[in-house]
Amino acid sequence: MQAIAPEPALEEAPVDLETMRASVRLLLDPDAAPEALPPTGAQLDALTATLRGHIQLLAPEVQQAARQLTPGSIARYSVLGCVWEANSRLEAEPCRRYGGRVGYARRLARALNALVDHHEQLSSRP
Template identity: 75%
Template sequence: MPHRTAQPTAAGLGESPPDIATMRVTVNRLLDPDSAPEALPPAAAEVDILTARLRGHVQLLAPEVELAARELAPGSIARYSVLGCVWEATSRLEAEPCQRYGGPAGYARRLARALNALCDHYEQLSSRP
């Protein structure tokens, strides 16, 4: 994945925004299988592909959201909440699938929930004046 340097703007977000719509499609494939044309849970091979996509999306979006969060008032609840979300999402990148917690599919769903939260924060922070 090519590295791109975020250019901070007034809101703290990069000039070329991440493709949130594509990220949401990937999230929905795992968290809302009814939204996919097949309407079936993903097969094992697809879980691996979706996991790789989710990991890339989190790696792309987490720094953007963190940059925007650092523009919020120091000590504010909003700032700590967003930074906590970023920490949670990046922690998921360090984790490994575990049979106790649903194996590879469970791991992919946890990544999807973390990415979904990052997308929510990104949209909220990018709409701030």
């Protein structure tokens, strides 16, 4: 009987923070086009799905990095709070009271922006 060699582990590609920031800017950058209306319809649905995917990809990485910080530290508490907030945004639904679908997408964009900030800060730590 011939032994089957294990498959080599796949190397994970680094997250594309610049693409994530570009997605955030489409909803939150007032200097880009202050007179422009927010995306609607299929474009908004696609952008919302993109933001959700970015959060689902980045939140576990940021959480794992935060767990390497000193237990009980303010930095660790802050980063884990950000991860919790981002995950709670994923569980939420659009609500007319809070801006409908555009408001929901903007909340996702803010959560993603905070995750990217934390990822960059944690990546630059010695």
